[in-house]
Amino acid sequence: MAQKPKTQYVCSECGATSPKWAGQCGECGAWNSLTEQALPVAALRRGGQYAGAEGARRLGEVKLEKTPRQATGLDELDRVLGGGLVPGSVILLGGDPGIGKSTLLLQTLVALQPTLPGLYVTGEESLDQVALRAQRLGLAAFDLQLLAETSVERIIQQAEALLPKVMVVDSIQTLFSENLTAAPGSVSQVREAAALLTRLAKQRGICVFLIGHVTKEGAIAGPRLLEHIVDTVLYFEGEAGSRYRVIRAVKNRFGAANELGVFAMTEHGLKPVSNPSAIFLSRHEEPVPGSVIMVTREGSRPLLVEVQALVAESPFGQPRRVTLGLEQNRLAMLLAVMHRHAGVAMFDQDVFINVVGGVKISETAADLPLLCAALSSLRNRPLPADTVIFGEVGLAGELRPVPHGLERLREAAKHGFKRAIVPKANLQGHPPKDMELHGVTRLTEALGLL
Incomplete structure (x- = not known):
């Protein structure tokens, strides 16, 4: 005769168990935290091996085989x-x-x-x-x-x-x-x-x-x-x-x-x-203000994406900070860094940032392109279309290198970009020779080149 399956209720907050459901956990007092869980029967306990052999083995005794x-x-x-x-x-x-x-x-x-x-x-x-x-x-x-x-x-x-x-x-x-x-x-x-x-x-x-x-x-x-x-x-x-x-x-x-x-x-x-970089780049007939091309890295693949900024005078007492594809709190921090170390204030301006194509960027290489795009929109001056920018901006106004800088530059050169503004430490090694490379250490240097 098959054994009847049994159940118990486990608190998702503290892990306490109970034979019946209750609205509140008796151990930690959390409400609606008890969930039903099946108790393993003897047959499942005997055959419950997921993978591998039983018993402990030394690491050196494990034979590594190439995963097909x-x-x-x-x-x-x-x-x-x-x-x-x-x-x-x-x-x-x-x-x-x-x-x-x-x-x-x-x-x-x-x-x-x-x-x-x-x-x-x-x-x-x-x-x-x-x-x-x-x-x-x-x-x-x-x-x-x-x-x-x-x-x-x-x-x-x-x-x-x-x-x-x-x-x-x-x-x-x-x-x-x-x-x-x-x-x-x-x-x-x-x-x-x-x-x-x-x-x-x-x-x-x-x-x-x-x-x-x-x-x-x-x-x-x-x-x-x-x-x-x-x-x-x-x-x-x-x-x-x-x-x-x-x-x-x-x-x-x-x-x-x-x-x-x-x-x-x-x-x-x-x-x-x-070639996903081609779909994330907008082909403008002529350079437009507030548009910057950067090289981000997703896993093992460098991608060229366009960061767009729109800076306009705010009609409200508290200006808006809106980002699509980037972290909103980081935008507020970077605008404060540009105000403190570059003398560019946007405390009375609405700032909207968008990454073309719906790409979500979580790395810090977007710091410098974001500020360059915001400044370009504020001054209403377009940046050169053949320029690529990336780099991390610190709270002291310094530019920090980002991982795999040379691979990013090679990807940009492959797509026809002739000029790059990047952290100076990212130019170590053998960068592409057919690009005009500007290695900078401070935010003011990067903005001065633009």
Whole structure:
């Protein structure tokens, strides 16, 4: 006779357990923090190995083997994954509704079907809807296995019978475990479903893609534990109305984090963009004030992007500071540095900063381009179109070097830029000889060159 599964309730704040649900935790006093969790039965405890052999071993005794990778057929996706798919890996892909998550993974399964058999599990759509999407995209893969199911136990049962090499689950928030009474999408259900699918991936060597919903703030919905369980976390981003999509790796156990892949949405699905710098640069007929070209770095790839600034007299008592693609608090700090060390005051001006193409820049190399663009807009004087600028600005008005400066300069030279204003320390080594390079140490020097 099968043993009846048991459950307990765990506080998400302090970790205390309770045999029944209550509105308030009896240990820490937190409200609505108790979530349901399944207790493992004896059968699961005996076979709960995720991967590897039992027992401790010395580090020198571990035999390192080259991790086999399988190309997906989409170069930009392979770049983000670190070179391709790894057997037994679990990949979480999150993004806004309608951005193309299901389209991308359906294309990937179809491209891999001749070499790696796949299984597409849908919990949100019917099989007819999936087939219609494949027909609309012109995908011909009649041997691809489709499954419409939301019970994680039945999904694992089907996967054990079919033994696919790649499996897509759309989406993790629609799955439920029969051992829990909570509704699908709750913290306990998402955690249990992810743990069971991860165990399946490690034991059978199946590469599992999990599609995840996102909140209003853009973070993946559900417990943060979900991102800790999986091997790779990818975010699918894109501006509303734009045909370009960006995949960003924020965690990757098999490759570099912060890697970036760019796709273009077409009538036949998502197509990789091999030269993304070209789409992030606006081709003005003549130089315009407030526009600066900088070289940012996403993962292992340097990208040329355009930083635009608009400075206008504020009609209100408190001027506005608005940024799109950059950190807003850093803008206020940099304007204070320019006022203190360069004598340029904008305390009565509205300052709007935008990064063309919807790219989000989190590194400090955008400090100097941001200030140069703001000054150009304030003075209504355009900068030379063949000039590229990057560098970090300190609170004392000094310019600090940024990582991989020479690679950024080579990328700019490859796109035809003839002049560069960068921190002096970034010119060490062998910079491009066909560029007019200006190495500066202070903010006033950089602004003087403009």
